[in-house]
Amino acid sequence: MALNLTRRKFLQTASLAAATAAMSGCFARQANASTPFVKKPFTAPGSFADTKTVVGGVCEMCFWRCQLVGKVRDGKLVKLEGNPKSIDNGASICARGNGGVKLLYDPDRLKFPMKNVGKRGAPQWKRISWDEALDECATKLKAVVDKHGPHGIAMFPHGSSATYPMGFFENVVGTPNISEASFFQCRGIRDMAYVATLDTAPDENVDMANAKVIFLLGGHFGENVHVSHVKRYLKGLENGAKLVVVDPRFSASAAKAHTWVKIKPGTDTAFLLAIMNHLVKTGKYNKAYVEANGEGFDKFSKGISLATLDWAAKICDVPAKQIKEVAELLAANAPNVSIHPGRHVSWNGNDFQRERSLACLTGLLGAIGVKGGFVAGKGPKVGKAGGWPKINEEHAEAHALHKMAKKYQFSPPGTPTDMIRDAAVSGKPYAIKGFVAWGQNPIQTVPGEDLTIKMLQQMDFVMVCDIMPTDITMYADILLPESSYLERYDMIKPGTQWDLSGKQEQYIAARMPLVSMTAADHERKDPVWITNELAKRMGLGQHIPVKTQEEKTEKMLAGANLSIEQLVKEDGIHVQPGVDPYGKVLKVKFFSQELAEAGFPAVPTYLPVPEPPKGFARLVYGRAPVHTFNRSQNNVWLVNEMPENPVWLNDESAKKMGLKDGDRIELVNQDGVKSQTSSVLKVTPGIRKDTIYMAHGYGTKNPAMTVGVGKGIDDQSLITKLAVDPETGAHGMRNNFVKFVKNGKVLSIPA
Amino acid sequence: MSQTTSISMAEIYRFLAQSMRYPSPDWMQADYFSVLDTFIAELGWDTETQALGQSLFESDDWLEPLQVEHTRLFVNAIPTVIAPPYGSVYLSADGMLYGPSAEKTKQFYREQGFDLAGEADIPDHISFELDFLALLAEEGKSDEEERFLSLHFRPWFPKFQARILQEGRHPFYGVLVNLIDFFTREEM
Known part of the structure; x- marks a missing residue:
């Protein structure tokens, strides 16, 4: 036929009799063969067709959970804003948070259940139905349980969507093998150290807005942005609080600090011990508080007595004078000081002792329950629901690897x-053959990628539930x-007004949908539905x-x-009168019998960490203000704001190495492992010579992102x-050392 | 355009919309292939007929490779989703779903008295646009059909088609986008 054939001519001239007859057969068997359209008389857009404000959003771009409203135009979310009714993040x-819109409409988002018909690690995806996907997950997971026991399944969850399925796997299936990145690669050490010392997990409960001194160990607010937390911090500074920042790097917080302690990384505990010893020796600690609430203070003061200013000065590479200055500043302003517990604290493998030291220092200053001190807001009570019955708790307990060992x-x-x-890879003491990742990307959250991949490759079955095609998928x-x-x-997000000294109020916000999920071109499901369907198919539906x-x-x-209806009426946030949070006293275990009995140092103790080999510097990392580690790395707006993570190098070292600011560089570590990608070099006097810094979460490997x-x-x-x-089993991730690579040439870092 | 031609065009649009949906034995049967076959035979696309024949009819497990290819091209894939089947991915600066052009497409549906059934349906999905063209053709609205094609469909379709022709690993979708191209090209 002629090349310039048009469709009109084709329809008039072609012999389509066969097609006409067969045409109806093309659709007949399809269940929803009808058009995806509905008839609807057109009405010209009036004021009601304009953008609506939808309430009930709670952010999850990070885990601070600011309250949102969505601006929705004709079913499309066009903008996210803080809920003006919020007494936490406010507007x-x-x-x-803003970038959430781009997550919602990211074309790379997962859309349908998929089966890997290729290999693990080199997948070929085939879209399948939910029925097929769930049947296969249930059959395979059940087969693992039947053959190896419930403990044959490992689950790596993260985020609020993983809470409900985690309860199912832990309590009903009965596996103890659950590893939350938020604990073992982040804040678990902090929580356990504070529980051992003050009998409470600290969260970030320091009253910075009303403090006279704010003391940060590695905290880099400004680069680390949690809205109401940063509000407290800035309010404190506004009110004239002195800021002490202990960090090997001139961070955003160090830039605002009265005292920047340029500490040698890994030695923080020595620094804290020297401060505490100085306060004890000079009698400048809060005697009244310690006498009334301290336990084992004598053993403690004896245990830390060798930690002199000079001893620490040498270890920490900080002038003794500066350590003394900080100690005196804290004492002079006690008890209204915020000793920040930190959040991501899995640094060097000696972290429990450092976190214990922070808790002890808080106690020593009596900075508990007072303005500026360690104070938790008193939030409202809400009901409990969605908890799975603990039918297999004993089994889980008996097979918990750390308890067995x-x-x-x-x-x-x-x-x-x-x-x-280790158990999965070695098969000892038992086999682990089923793997579930739910919202966590262990390829990036857990150090030792090769081992993680080995673990995955030996599994009988791997199931992943996520929003984006992260590396684990x-x-x-x-x-x-x-x-x-x-x-x-x-x-549900309960809380109080952000400034603890403000008008005492409590709030209750619930995460509610801002836009509908009902669509013909994708089939995503929520975690309760998915878990319930899995439970039914595994024969556990009765629970x-x-x-x-x-x-x-x-x-x-x-x-x-309250009810959903009522909460919507109240613009998504219920606010009620609150309770004064001040005045709560906590006992302080300066010496811990419990630790002593378990064979750990019972008084805070500094354990030295490995030194960088010659030519190498220690690799440390932190947060970028526009990213939540790897979770936001495919967001067009956020990637546009900060596409790469510049690698920080001391300016004098750079000069000796012949490197310039802006050079493209790669890194190689002490085991000869080279970075798979490159980044840009940042040359600055604002970092120690023995330290290399970058923001964590970059360098995604999955090309589907x-x-x-x-x-x-x-x-x-x-x-x-x-x-x-040793106390918690959590990872320390800052005992690795790097050299630079430029144009294929390895460059040593001068001492 | 005569009435009979319009009716046929509606069927063709619907056939093309269906063809872009996930390959499933629910609809991919002898009748379907017979229509496809007739079209490409009448168009004189001999090479294509041969290639399709080899991949589809000379093997028993023809379906799964087609499903894998559909997933890779349009859903999620390694190394990358080749061709998300949504207009605004090609028309907006940031390549996101539900960009401004998608909202305008939805507005066009509205003006013609139609709305999508799913609240969160992304309006400029290729199958929706082809189904919508079928509705216009069915109602004999040929001017609107031409206007929709030139304002909302053709601005992105060739870019989408090019990606498939370049990156496709299965002859089926290459033939299909060429067929869509043929039936939606501006009349000369």
Whole structure:
């Protein structure tokens, strides 16, 4: 036929009789053969067709959970804003919060359940139905349980969407092998050390807004943005608080500090011990508080008595004078000082002792329950719902690896990651053959990628549930797509007004959908539905505690005499009168009998960490203000704001190495592992010569993350030497050392 | 355009919309292939007929490779989703779903008295646009059909088509986008 044939001519001239007859058969068997359209008379857009404000959003671009409203135009979310009714973040949200819109409409988002018909690590995806996907997950997981026992399954969860399925695997299936990155690669050490000292997990409960001194150990607010937390910090500075920042790097906080302690990384505990010893020796501690509430103070003061200013000065590479200055500043302003507990504290494998020291210092200054001190807001009570019955608790307890080995007695809930991974790889003391990742990307969260991959490759079955095609999804046999935090009912966020000294109020917000999930071109499901379907198919349906996310939310709200309907009426946030949070006294275990009995140092103790080999410097990492580690690395807005993670190098070292600011560089670590990607060099006097810094979470490997892939360097891939904190079993991730590579040439770092 | 031609065009649009949906034995049967076959035979696309024949009819497990290819091209894939089947990915600066052009497409549907059934349906999915063209053709609205094609479909379709022709690993979708191209190209 002629090349310039048009469709009109084709229809008139072609012999289409056969097609005409067969045409109806093309659609007949399809269940929903009808058009995706409905008839609707057109009405010209009036005021009602304009943008609506939808209430009930709770952010999850990070885990601070600011309250949101969505601006929705004709079913499309066009903008996110802070909920003006919020007494927490207020109308403010951060760059990441704003970027949520771009997560919702990211073309790389997972859309349908998929089966890997290729290999683990080199997948070929085939879209399958939910029925097929769930049947296969249930059959395979059940087969693992039947053959190896419930403990044959390991689960790596993260985020609020993983709470409900985690309860199922832990309590009903009965596996102890659960590793939460938020504990074992982040804050678990802090929580356990404070529990051992003050009998409470600290969160970030320091009253910075009303403090006279704010003391940060590695905290880099400004680069680390949690809205109401930063509000407290800035309010404190505004009110004239003195800021002490202990950091090997001139961070955003160091830039605002009265005293920047340029400490040698890994030695912080020595620094803290010297401060405490100085306060004890000079009698400048809070005697009244310690006498009334301290336990084992004599053993403590004796135990730390060798930690002189000069001793610490040498270890920490900080002038003794400066240590003394900091100690005196804290004493002069006690008890109204904020000794910040930190958040991501899994640094060097000696971290429990450092966190214990922070808690002891807080106690020594009596900075508890007072303005500026360690104070937790008193939030409102809400109901509980969605908890799975603990039918297999005993089994889980008896098969917990750390309990079997009588190790890591101060482990946070779950099982230390390394023990799970080692057991899976070695098959000892038992086999672990089923793997579930839910919202966590262990390829990037857990150091020792090779071992993680070995663990995954030996599994009988790997199931992954996520929103985005993160690195771990490449290892899934079955990959399930979840609804995002903007599309589902979910958790309740209770709290108080951000400034603890302000008008005492409490709030209750519930995460409610800002936009609908009902669509023909994707089939995402929420975690309650997915877990319940899995439970039914594994023959455990009788234990299901709630049928839907919505029911769970209703039940929790009912505990506060609220309902979804009422909460929507109240613009998404219920506010009620609060309770004065000040005045609570906590006992301080300066000496811990419990630690002594478990064979650990019972008085805070400095344990030296490995030194960099010649030519290398220590690799440390931190947060970028526009990213939540790897979770936001495919967000076009956020990637545009900070596409790479510049690698910080001391200016004098750079000069000797012949490197310039802006050079393209790669890194190689002490084990010869080279970064798979490159980044840009930042040359600055604001970092020690023995330290290299970069923001964590960059260098995504999964090419399905089309925006983020290959941008910046993945520090995690360079963390091949593992440190494990002896008390908690949590990872220490800053005992690795790097050299630079430029144009294929390895460059040593001068001492 | 005569009435009979319009009706046929509606069927063709619907056929093309269906063809872009996930390959499933629910609809991919002898009748379907017979229509496809007739079209490409009448168009004289001999090479294509041969290639399709080899991949589809000379093997028993023809379906799974097609499903894998559909997933890779349009859903999620390694090394990258080749061709997300949504207009605004090609028309907006940031390549996101539900960009401004998608909202305008939805507005066009509205003006013609139609709306999408799913609240969160992304309006400019290729199958929606082809189904919508079928509705216009069915109602004999040929001017609107031409206007929709030139304002909302053709601005992105060639970019989408090019990606598939360049990156496709299975002859089926290459033939299909060429067929869509043929039936949606501006009349000369």
